[in-house]
Amino acid sequence: MHRPIAPSIIVGMMIAGAVMGPSLAGAQGYPARPIRAVVAIGGGGEALGRLIAEKMSQALGQPIVIDAQPAAGGAIAANTVARAAPDGYTLLYAAVNSQVYRTLLSKNVPYDPIRDFTPIGMMSDAVLAVAASNNSGIRSMTDLVARAKADGGRLFYGTSGVGTTHHLSGEVFQSVASVRMTHVPYKDPNQVGVELMADRLPVGWGVFGTLHQNHLAGKLRIIAINNTTRFQRTPDIPTVGEQIPGYEPPPGWNAWFGPAGLPRNIVERLNAEVNRALAAPDLRDRIDALGFIPTPGTPEELAAELKRSLANAARMVKAAGIEPE
Numbered sequence: 001m002h003r004p005i006a007p008s009i010i011v012g013m014m015i016a017g018a019v020m021g022p023s024l025a026g027a028q029g030y031p032a033r034p035i036r037a038v039v040a041i042g043g044g045g046e047a048l049g050r051l052i053a054e055k056m057s058q059a060l061g062q063p064i065v066i067d068a069q070p071a072a073g074g075a076i077a078a079n080t081v082a083r084a085a086p087d088g089y090t091l092l093y094a095a096v097n098s099q100v101y102r103t104l105l106s107k108n109v110p111y112d113p114i115r116d117f118t119p120i121g122m123m124s125d126a127v128l129a130v131a132a133s134n135n136s137g138i139r140s141m142t143d144l145v146a147r148a149k150a151d152g153g154r155l156f157y158g159t160s161g162v163g164t165t166h167h168l169s170g171e172v173f174q175s176v177a178s179v180r181m182t183h184v185p186y187k188d189p190n191q192v193g194v195e196l197m198a199d200r201l202p203v204g205w206g207v208f209g210t211l212h213q214n215h216l217a218g219k220l221r222i223i224a225i226n227n228t229t230r231f232q233r234t235p236d237i238p239t240v241g242e243q244i245p246g247y248e249p250p251p252g253w254n255a256w257f258g259p260a261g262l263p264r265n266i267v268e269r270l271n272a273e274v275n276r277a278l279a280a281p282d283l284r285d286r287i288d289a290l291g292f293i294p295t296p297g298t299p300e301e302l303a304a305e306l307k308r309s310l311a312n313a314a315r316m317v318k319a320a321g322i323e324p325e
Contacts, residue, residue: 157183
C-alpha cells in the first residue's frame with residue numbers, strides 16, 4: 001500500500017512547481033524568439049562576434065541580433081546586460097576590458113563583474129599588437145623606449161579607450177621600461193590605425209586583425225606582438241616581452257556572459273553552441289585572419305579565468321602605480 005501524501009507536502013510541491021515551472025519550461029523551449037547580443041567590443045572583436053553569432057543562429061533556429069555598444073571600454077554594453085532579465089534573450093559578448101580592466105581603471109563603474117553576470121563560455125584570446133606610423137622613426141620597442149625618454153612624457157600613444165587591454169598594456173610597458181608617455185584614448189577601436197596611417201599618432205596598441213592588412217600594405221608598421229608568444233601569421237615580429245625584459249602582457253580574452261541568474265539549462269545550451277561554432281572547419285581561417293585564437297571551454301572555466309584575471313590585473317595596476325581615471 002502507498003501511504004497518502006500529507007496536505008502540507010502537496011502544497012509545498014505546488015509552490016515549488018509554480019516557482020520552477022516557468023523557468024524550466026522557458027529553458028526547455030529555448031530559444032523561442034530572436035536573441036539580442038550586446039557587443040562590448042569594436043573592430044576585429046566585433047567582426048568575430050558577428051561570425052560566431054551567425055553560426056550559433058543556424059544551430060539555435062533563431063536569429064542572434066547584434067547590438068554593438070563598444071564605447072566606454074564596453075562598460076555601457078556590460079551595464080545594459082547586467083540590468084536585463086535573465087531569460088536568455090539578452091546576452092553579452094565582451095572582452096576582458098569591460099569585465100576586468102574597466103572596473104580597475106575607471107571610477108564609478110555601475111556593475112560588478114562577478115555578481116551581476118552569469119558566465120556562459122570563453123571565446124578566444126585576442127592577438128594584440130603595437131604599431132607605429134611610418135614617419136615616426138620607431139621600428140622596434142627599443143626605439144620606442146629611446147623616443148619616449150627623449151620626449152620626456154610628450155610622446156603620444158593611442159588605444160581603444162580608458163580601461164581596455166591596450167590601455168593597461170601601455171601603462172605596464174611604461175612602468176617596466178621606466179618611461180612616460182601621454183595616453184590618447186579613442187572611442188572607435190579602428191581609429192588608432194587611422195591616426196597612425198595619417199601620421200597624427202606616432203604609436204598605438206590595437207587588435208592585430210585591424211592593423212595587419214595596413215601593415216602588409218606598408219601604411220603602418222607593427223613593431224611588436226603584445227602576447228606571450230609570437231603569432232603564426234607574423235613569425236618574424238617579436239613580442240613586447242622579447243624586446244623589453246620583464247614585460248608581462250595583460251590577459252586579452254573575449255567571452256559570452258548573461259545576466260545574473262541565467263537558468264543552467266540555457267547556459268549549457270549556449271555554451272555548447274559557442275564551442276561548436278568555434279570548432280567549425282569553415283571558420284578556422286577567418287578567425288585566424290581576424291587575429292584571434294579560439295579558446296573553447298566550460299562556464300566554470302570562464303568563471304575561474306575571470307577571477308584570475310581580476311587578481312592579476314589588480315596586481316599589475318598596483319605595481320604600475322596606476323590611478324583610476
